[in-house]
Amino acid sequence: MAEQVYFEDVNEGDSIPELRKNCSTQQLVVWAAASGDFYQIHYDQEFAQKTGLDTIIVHGALKNAFLGQLLHDWVAPAGAITEFGCQYRGMDRPNQDIVCGGVVTKKYAQDGQHIVELDVWTENPSGQRTTPGTAKVVLPSRG
Amino acid sequence: MAESVITDEMRTAIGVESAPSTLEVTTVGCRLFARAVGHTDLIFYDEAAARERGYRGIVAPPGFLGTPVYQPGGRDPEAMGPRYKIPYKRILNGGTSYQHFEPVVAGDVITSRSHITEFREREGTMGAMLITYRETVYTREDGAVVAKMYGNIINY
Numbered sequence: 001m002a003e004q005v006y007f008e009d010v011n012e013g014d015s016i017p018e019l020r021k022n023c024s025t026q027q028l029v030v031w032a033a034a035s036g037d038f039y040q041i042h043y044d045q046e047f048a049q050k051t052g053l054d055t056i057i058v059h060g061a062l063k064n065a066f067l068g069q070l071l072h073d074w075v076a077p078a079g080a081i082t083e084f085g086c087q088y089r090g091m092d093r094p095n096q097d098i099v100c101g102g103v104v105t106k107k108y109a110q111d112g113q114h115i116v117e118l119d120v121w122t123e124n125p126s127g128q129r130t131t132p133g134t135a136k137v138v139l140p141s142r143g
Numbered sequence: 144m145a146e147s148v149i150t151d152e153m154r155t156a157i158g159v160e161s162a163p164s165t166l167e168v169t170t171v172g173c174r175l176f177a178r179a180v181g182h183t184d185l186i187f188y189d190e191a192a193a194r195e196r197g198y199r200g201i202v203a204p205p206g207f208l209g210t211p212v213y214q215p216g217g218r219d220p221e222a223m224g225p226r227y228k229i230p231y232k233r234i235l236n237g238g239t240s241y242q243h244f245e246p247v248v249a250g251d252v253i254t255s256r257s258h259i260t261e262f263r264e265r266e267g268t269m270g271a272m273l274i275t276y277r278e279t280v281y282t283r284e285d286g287a288v289v290a291k292m293y294g295n296i297i298n299y
Contacts, residue, residue: 026292028178034172034179036211041187060236061206065180068205068241076184077196081205085240085293133240 004078007114008141012104016118019100023058028094031062053091060088063098063122063131070100070120071135078140082118088131092124098124102135103104111122148273149262152227160258166209166281168198168251175205187236193248205246206239208255208290229273229298237274237295243287247281255287272299294299 002017028042036060040047048056064086071081092098099122106117117136121129170190176185185192186202193201203209247253257279265272274295281290 009286019205019266023183031179034176034207061239061296062180065176065206069180071181072182072184072205076186080246081243083240083242084205085238087238131155133238 004076005074005139006110006140007107007109008118010104010107010116010139012107014104015072016070016104017072017083018101019066021066021098021100022096022104023062023092023094023098023120025044025056025094028056028058030063031059035059035061037061049111055065055093058092058094058098062131063088066098066100066122067131067133067135069118070102071137072101075137075139080138082115082136082138084133085136086122086131087118090128091129092130094124095110097125098130105134109141113138115139130141147264148194148230148271149264150227153262156227157259157261163256165212166255167205167212168203168209168249168253169249170249172210173201173203173207173249177204180204190249196250197261198246200250203249203251205243206241208247208292209251209253209295222261231273231298232272233299235297235299237297242291242292242293243289244291245283245287247283247289249287251282254284255279256282267299269299274296 032038041051042056042059043051045056067084067086071084102118102120104116104118108115116139120133120135122131124130156204180253182204186196190201257277259275260278261276263274274297276295279292280288283289
């Protein structure tokens with residue numbers, strides 16, 4: 001894990017280190033068990049095609065959880081994620097890169113906390129942001 | 144835009160709180176969730192690593208608020224909230240957003256309650272769709288609200 005990021009190190013417009021994912025179908029099955037989302041479009045090709053999809057697709061909530069990891073790895077060990085989420089705008093397929101990224105949109109101190117707001121997203125191999133979202137984290141200050 | 148599918152029955156469902164669900168945050172559940180995502184921080188896997196960092200136990204990864212207690216025969220239908228008919232067959236998760244107020248750790252037992260906040264309709268590339276917005280509040284046994292989730296489901 002990288003060194004601790006402090007509030008003072010961060011500027012609006014900064015990109016945070018990206019996180020690269022590529023889901024095997026096996027990972028989708030592990031996620032189904034972990035999340036309790038057993039909807040068949042995520043592991044049963046025939047079922048997925050009957051609903052009009054080309055093939056099985058990555059769970060939206062898994063991509064959201066990837067954004068959780070992106071943020072956690074950036075703020076840990078001393079920072080904390082207070083808000084994160086995204087809209088599921090586009091579908092991602094297994095065995096394709098999903099690149100998670102983020103950019104700082106705002107930083108401020110409030111009630112003694114050092115808060116950083118970000119835009120976050122996952123991007124598919126065509127460069128489309130399939131899950132645009134936002135996040136709020138608290139970082140330690142060098143005080 | 145096609146005729147609205149939002150009925151009076153659906154409108155009366157807005158704001159009606161579901162029956163509570165119990166979610167258990169276990170060591171196994173935290174590890175499985177962390178593994179499924181690909182987390183590498185040991186606080187999600189190892190008790191000693193988590194305690195060394197000041198947590199009460201193995202930490203629930205971001206977005207994990209426990210595993211609903213399973214009952215054979217299905218959940219109490221009341222826990223799913225009010226039932227109404229929607230004229231669409233297909234369903235997608237439209238988005239999820241979490242607010243985390245306090246760390247959740249293995250051993251916590253959480254009660255969740257949710258309600259619909261809004262219905263919206265849109266004409267998309269996939270045809271007419273109904274978007275249902277829901278808010279879920281997660282409360283620990285000592286009464287502390289540890290998280291909230293804002294989600295939307297798309298029927299089309």
